Amino acid sequence: MIEPKAPHLSNIEIWQKWKEEGDIEAKKRLIEQYLTLVDYVSNRMAIGLPKNVSKDDLASNGVMGLIDAIEKFDYRRGLQFETYASWRIRGAIIDGLRQGDWVPRSVREKAKKIEEAYQHLEQQYLRSVTDAEISHYLEVSEKEFVHMLQEIAVTTVCSLEDPIREEESETRLSLLVDEKAKNPDYKVHEFYLKESLVRGIERLTAKERTVVSLFYYDELSLSEIAEVMCLSPSRISQLHSKAILRLRGALDKQKDQLMEH
Known part of the structure; x- marks a missing residue:
């Protein structure tokens, strides 16, 4: 063979x-x-x-x-x-x-609220915001926020594979791959999307960056990452969820601009 x-x-x-x-x-x-x-x-x-x-x-x-x-x-x-x-x-x-429709609407709504919270606060403070700040913004306790992260963990596994435009297959993650030259308009959009993604990654905490790197680039499973980082699988799941929600928030504004063109 x-x-x-x-x-x-x-x-x-x-x-x-x-x-x-x-x-x-x-x-x-x-x-x-x-x-x-x-x-x-x-x-x-x-x-x-x-x-x-x-x-x-x-x-x-x-x-x-x-x-x-x-x-x-x-x-x-x-x-x-x-x-x-x-x-x-x-x-x-x-x-x-x-x-x-495997994810309940209520869970999707919670994920969207957290994503919007990250987007709003990190644009306001121009830095990575803490769990306490997010919890205060959402008007929930930090314990409730952690529970929310656990509930929405399954919605973030595929997030970077979501298409930039609904009718196309180009994904956020694929922007990190160097391909053949494309038309000038596309390259301009691609440049700003990459810039937004880079800024989003810079605002992740060190542990969140490590989880994203190990999951999407080294292609380890969440349980394998837990062993590498000496943390529980549930903690790794929380870090992954927060990282993806931060990145989605950072990319949403640029995505809206793309959709207008």
Whole structure:
């Protein structure tokens, strides 16, 4: 079996047969070859989701994302297929979760309130705000705020994979990846989004930055991060939630400006 590495080099003939000759057998071979990506992404995204969310459903949606990736991938650009496919798989799984309405409206509303609180206070103070300041703004105790974070933890697992525009697949996280040159208008938007993301990351606490780095770049699970940082999984979940809500707040203003264009 051909190893799924550097497909634009080692699998060039398979991609040519599928893309240039429309060979269905070549397409099937690519799907079979990269099914392990679906398992990896779906298992990773299952972490922290409610027990009523079926892993089989995640995987089924992920397969649809993989097929979509294989149909749209341009092997001639010299990009890494695994990275591109992972975005598509995650996107398909997130779409499936949204359609299933797996998070109660009350939990989504709490997440939005906290996100708006971070956005308002950090724009006002131009620094990272404390739990006490957020709690005061929300008119709840710090204990209640921690409980709120625990409730909304599942809504933040996929947050950086949310699309910048509803009709497109470009995500906030994908802005960190250097791609081929795009049109000038897009590059201007991309530049300001990156700047907003950088400022948002700078305002995270040291522990929050570590969690984001280990989760999104080193691709450790939350339980693995807990072991690395010698903290409880629930504490890591709280740090992750706060980090993502801070980042979403920092990006929302720029996102609104993008939507206007």
